[in-house]
Amino acid sequence: MSVTTDAGARPSERPAQGAAKPPLLSVNNIEVVYNDVILVLRGLSLQVPEGEIVALLGANGAGKSTTLKAISGLLKTEDGEVTRGEVVFAGERIDGTDPDRIVRKGIFQVMEGRRIIADMTCLENLRLGAFTRRDAGVKQDIEMVYEYFPRLKERTGLAGYLSGGEQQMLAIGRALMARPRLILMDEPSMGLSPLLVKEVFGIIRQINRDLGVTILLVEQNARMALQAASYGYIMESGKVVLDGTASELEGNEDVKEFYLGGGDERRSFRNLKSFKRRKRWL
Amino acid sequence: MNTELLGQLLINGIVVGALYGVVAMSFVLIYKASQVVNFAQGEFLLIGAWTCWWLLTKWQLPFIWGFGFTLVFMTLFGLLLQVVVLRPMIGEPIISVIMVTIGLSIFFQALMKWMFGVFAQPFPPIFETGQVDVLGLRIQTVYVMSLGISVVIMAVFAWFFKFSRMGLAMRATAFNQQVAQSLGISVRTVFALSWAISAVVSSVAGVVVAVVNGVSSALSFYGIKVFPAVILGGLDSVVGAVLGGLIVGLLENFAHFLDAEYLNWGNMYQVAPFYVLIVILMIKPYGLFGTKDIERV
Ligand SMILES: Nc1ncnc2c1ncn2[C@@H]1O[C@H](COP(=O)(O)OP(=O)(O)OP(=O)(O)O)[C@@H](O)[C@H]1O
Numbered sequence: 001m002s003v004t005t006d007a008g009a010r011p012s013e014r015p016a017q018g019a020a021k022p023p024l025l026s027v028n029n030i031e032v033v034y035n036d037v038i039l040v041l042r043g044l045s046l047q048v049p050e051g052e053i054v055a056l057l058g059a060n061g062a063g064k065s066t067t068l069k070a071i072s073g074l075l076k077t078e079d080g081e082v083t084r085g086e087v088v089f090a091g092e093r094i095d096g097t098d099p100d101r102i103v104r105k106g107i108f109q110v111m112e113g114r115r116i117i118a119d120m121t122c123l124e125n126l127r128l129g130a131f132t133r134r135d136a137g138v139k140q141d142i143e144m145v146y147e148y149f150p151r152l153k154e155r156t157g158l159a160g161y162l163s164g165g166e167q168q169m170l171a172i173g174r175a176l177m178a179r180p181r182l183i184l185m186d187e188p189s190m191g192l193s194p195l196l197v198k199e200v201f202g203i204i205r206q207i208n209r210d211l212g213v214t215i216l217l218v219e220q221n222a223r224m225a226l227q228a229a230s231y232g233y234i235m236e237s238g239k240v241v242l243d244g245t246a247s248e249l250e251g252n253e254d255v256k257e258f259y260l261g262g263g264d265e266r267r268s269f270r271n272l273k274s275f276k277r278r279k280r281w282l
Numbered sequence: 283m284n285t286e287l288l289g290q291l292l293i294n295g296i297v298v299g300a301l302y303g304v305v306a307m308s309f310v311l312i313y314k315a316s317q318v319v320n321f322a323q324g325e326f327l328l329i330g331a332w333t334c335w336w337l338l339t340k341w342q343l344p345f346i347w348g349f350g351f352t353l354v355f356m357t358l359f360g361l362l363l364q365v366v367v368l369r370p371m372i373g374e375p376i377i378s379v380i381m382v383t384i385g386l387s388i389f390f391q392a393l394m395k396w397m398f399g400v401f402a403q404p405f406p407p408i409f410e411t412g413q414v415d416v417l418g419l420r421i422q423t424v425y426v427m428s429l430g431i432s433v434v435i436m437a438v439f440a441w442f443f444k445f446s447r448m449g450l451a452m453r454a455t456a457f458n459q460q461v462a463q464s465l466g467i468s469v470r471t472v473f474a475l476s477w478a479i480s481a482v483v484s485s486v487a488g489v490v491v492a493v494v495n496g497v498s499s500a501l502s503f504y505g506i507k508v509f510p511a512v513i514l515g516g517l518d519s520v521v522g523a524v525l526g527g528l529i530v531g532l533l534e535n536f537a538h539f540l541d542a543e544y545l546n547w548g549n550m551y552q553v554a555p556f557y558v559l560i561v562i563l564m565i566k567p568y569g570l571f572g573t574k575d576i577e578r579v
């Protein structure tokens with residue numbers, strides 16, 4: 001059940017971000033509950049304008065993956081529910097819709113941990129990415145994915161035996177096969193070597209530029225994410241506590257201290273103090 | 283040694299084994315897609331055979347039409363069964379779902395007896411010549427037909443799961459339902475489809491057996507024979523199911539030969555597959571072709 005409450009303002013009443021054009025995706029003050037009791041998101045809002053890369057950052061357990069699943073509808077497969085607020089995609093309310101329908105509307109989630117189908121080949125995984133499509137362009141798009149990731153073409157065995165980096169590439173390639181308008185990407189850098197992280201982020205930017213796909217990017221690697229993104233949100237305990245353009249966030253003292261740290265080494269999140277949310281949308 | 287009997291039983295074993303393979307395959311299809319152990323698999327053969335028999339004898343339809351209508355009916359039947367009975371059971375404990383399929387099995391057996399009587403009925407003859415010569419052996423025409431149909435079904439299965447869009451989607455659902463949904467696959471559709479395909483394929487086997495032996499409640503024993511076959515092959519392997527079926531068919535007939543020629547214990551035919559099953563499970567608990575998941579983190 002998802003009812004709009006007084007707290008959830010209509011999209012049109014919200015101050016537009018930048019241009020007057022409404023964002024492609026707009027999450028308005030949602031609350032998410034697992035198993036009817038575990039409250040994980042407590043009034044989260046964010047906007048993703050068409051054609052941009054937006055980063056969603058935060059500590060472990062902040063609710064980043066939950067946010068993506070609330071958008072893609074996969075929450076349903078884990079006994080979770082949007083109990084308040086609304087998710088609007090391309091002017092249409094999609095919260096409460098089944099995940100397979102949401103894919104057809106143009107949102108594709110690359111889940112945390114890649115989740116490729118281990119007992120199928122690369123090619124079969126790619127073809128499945130295009131499951132919702134009926135047009136003739138699928139063959140061509142497979143070639144396109146191979147252009148982005150040439151090494152996938154050489155791997156003819158089962159996808160379960162690919163390296164972690166190759167699996168991540170396959171997961172992104174599979175998302176491209178669906179020709180989505182919006183890709184929700186959950187921690188693409190997880191478990192990859194610094195060099196591979198660079199490569200994967202390069203491709204994410206390239207995809208966004210070449211194909212015009214909008215990307216909502218969840219990351220632990222804040223530095224890489226903010227370099228790729230134009231706008232960022234930082235969340236903590238189920239809420240957005242800070243947001244701004246990527247360069248604003250990169251310059252922010254708190255963000256520097258807790259998320260960017262020195263070099264590649266990340267500080268412990270344990271002593272992370274609560275941010276005061278500086279700017280309110282609602 | 284009686285080589286002619288041995289040759290005959292060998293052919294028998296292959297023909298019957300291929301049919302077991304087909305039924306086992308359709309059993310595995312349901313198990314893989316929706317994790318339901320279907321104890322009513324044998325009743326699909328029974329219902330299909332009775333339906334076809336009824337269309338051929340009471341309505342006097344030509345075989346092709348009767349068979350065609352049977353396939354259409356069984357597709358809808360499988361679909362409806364899933365949507366009405368099994369779909370509401372999603373999320374219930376496995377044991378409850380098993381009890382439901384056992385209940386279905388008993389119910390359909392009784393229903394068939396009530397509708398068509400308890401006596402076996404012969405099928406109207408389909409071929410004009412009763413026997414053909416193959417490589418010097420005289421073989422019943424229906425056997426050739428039976429084996430041919432089994433092979434065609436297996437080839438279609440192989441194609442379907444390797445190349446078709448829906449076949450890939452069914453494999454994806456078997457791998458992980460959440461992943462399948464993230465790709466835009468409706469798992470409800472996949473479940474319903476797996477029951478429809480399973481019912482229609484089993485019913486083909488049912489009609490084939492009925493053409494050879496006539497229609498009777500004995501057809502539902504094929505549902506029981508599926509267990510040694512699929513457990514031999516590994517519950518989650520379609521190829522294993524086919525080979526398991528062949529092995530069970532050959533074993534039965536070989537045991538029959540030993541029994542008839544030397545042992546004279548009687549009914550070895552029935553029990554031998556189960557003995558072998560126990561031995562194999564002790565050596566290979568996942569069956570001959572069953573897989574442990576590929577784990578890579
Ligand atoms: N299926 C579920 N059932 C119950 N609780 C869940 C479920 N999934 C997540 N949670 C809880 O929700 C909270 C947020 O989890 P989530 O996975 O969204 O965090 P995250 O920000 O993605 O963290 P990470 O960086 O570790 O991936 C956690 O406290 C977690 O225990």
Ligand SMILES: [Mg+2]
Pocket residue numbers: 064065066112186
């Ligand atoms: Mg996460």
